[in-house]
Amino acid sequence: MMRAEIRLSGNGGQGIILAAKVLAEAAGIYANLNVVQSQIYGAAARGELSKADIIIDDGDIYTLEISSADILLCLSQEAYDAHHKEIKPTGIIIIDDFYVQKFDPLDKRILSFSISQMSKDLAGSEMFTNLISVGILTIVGGYFSEENALKAVEKNVPKNFLEMNIKAVNMGFEVAKKKVKQNC
Amino acid sequence: MTKIELLSGNDAVVKAAITAGCKFYGGYPITPSSEIAEGMAKELPQVNGKFIQMEDEIAGIGASIGASLTGAKAMTATSGPGFSLKQEHIGYAIMGEIPLVIVNVMRGGPSTGMPTYPAQSDVMQARWGTHGDHELIVLTPCSVQEIFKLTIEAFNLSEKYRVPVILLTDEIIAHMREKVEIEARSEYKIIDRAKPTVEPENYNPFDTKHGMVPPLAPYGEGYRFHITGLTHDHTGFPTSNPDLVEKLQERLRDKILDNKKYFNWYxxxxxxxxxxxxxxxxxxxxxxxxxxxxxxxxxxxxxxxxxxxxxxxxxxxxxxxxxxxxxxxxxxxxxxxxxxxxxxxxxxxxxxxxxxxxxxxxxxxxxxxxxxxxxxxxx
Known part of the structure; x- marks a missing residue:
């Protein structure tokens, strides 16, 4: 039986909730796995800490909350500080190297990516940080295919931004593949 | 054809309500139920329905009761303090035998309590929140799929027994997203309330000649009748005649309890x-x-x-x-x-x-x- 717990964290406005929805649909609708997606519900839109969880399972899901994640995404220092202990010993922590600079250098589970910088390179803003993250998480997790992820993106982003979003996800795929290769 | 969608519990209420034929939503948004109001505001105009945001929760359920009396399937949704406010009108709907679905997304209480956190502390309020002896139906789903199913059933039971039905969810299942299988509308059993077969001049809204649940005429189609929160006779006009009151009280109880076997779900x-x-x-x-x-x-x-x-x-x-x-x-x-x-x-x-x-x-x-x-x- 497979159960995967993914936690996305960052600050409100970074698009965490949309990223979580895309990942959940990729797993649930397109890869036909079971999925529970939830988020903290608070003042996230005002730039405070934001968190979204995705539980993926090939069986029924009874435990609705994550106690320790398999994959943790931290897009801000505050997010890293708040959540970096909520991870399994075998888990993977994905951090943005611009926003998360204070982390445990000895923690072998950390994979650092220039996510926000990649978004700036792509579009001159950090708007696509979340979708680049979706690409990275798809590869690092390996719970569903790239195709599944792209279909979910197509369903969830506005049509006039689709091309850019697809580019962003593909950038995520590429950097993650490189990094995963290096680590092997 | 079965469609699979990723929906939150609150989204599922909206989809199911539209499937059940809901045509009116009167309410006042409150966390963690607000997405239901938001969704109904979006969906209802597309099915020739009406959404109205009232000045508070009491007015929200009041408008829904009024809409139901015109023949529209009606719903309101709320949480915590809003549910407290709606209690008086829940009693009115029970006494007037007015079909209505009320969704209460449970959050921490008492009072404003914890708006964004879950609780299951309104179980007794759902049962006894409104005053007086009464029976009503309360359903408690445990997944988004079941929220979809039970929302439709809530409308069905409400229409069938002329009684308010409460869908009691909690903040967790209301906000989490899960896969939901949705069939074509024709695949679902949808119950519409019985309409009178007699001419308007012979119609009495609480006439039990043909069963414990009398047909309900929609206002606006020529049937003129009286609805009151007071105890009443078969015409709908107030009475305090002990024999008639006793008959009414017992019927309001028995129409639910005698039919319990049809919805004793567990x-x-x-x-x-x-x-x-x-x-x-x-x-x-x-x-x-x-x-x-x-x-x-x-x-x-x-x-x-x-x-x-x-x-x-x-x-x-x-x-x-x-x-x-x-x-x-x-x-x-x-x-x-x-x-x-x-x-x-x-x-x-x-x-x-x-x-x-x-x-x-x-x-x-x-x-x-x-x-x-x-x-x-x-x-």
Missing amino acids: EERMVDDADIVVVAYGATARSAMRAIKDARLNNIKAGLYRPITMWPFGYENIKKIAKTAKMILVVEMNLGQVKGEVERAVAGTKCKVKFLGKANGELITPAEIGTKIMEVMNV
């Missing part, structure tokens, strides 16, 4: 040989499902009883369990509400009732239930 898992049966509902039942599986792996014969129809309460279902199980463990996100009903149900048997409750805004985890099972079973 789920049992591994109950037959169980030494300990966990009683849980809503989000808590999901944790309990995991906990009883884990307990079985530890050689504890554990089972689950999950009320789906919360009210009228399934006393007889529990009583049957109490004949074979040594112990019942009630688990709920409150300080003990269903627990009391379970104690009433098992009275006179040897079955013991234990309790695990929490009202701090946290979901009760499978591990907590597992630990409690071990503790009460003396393992």
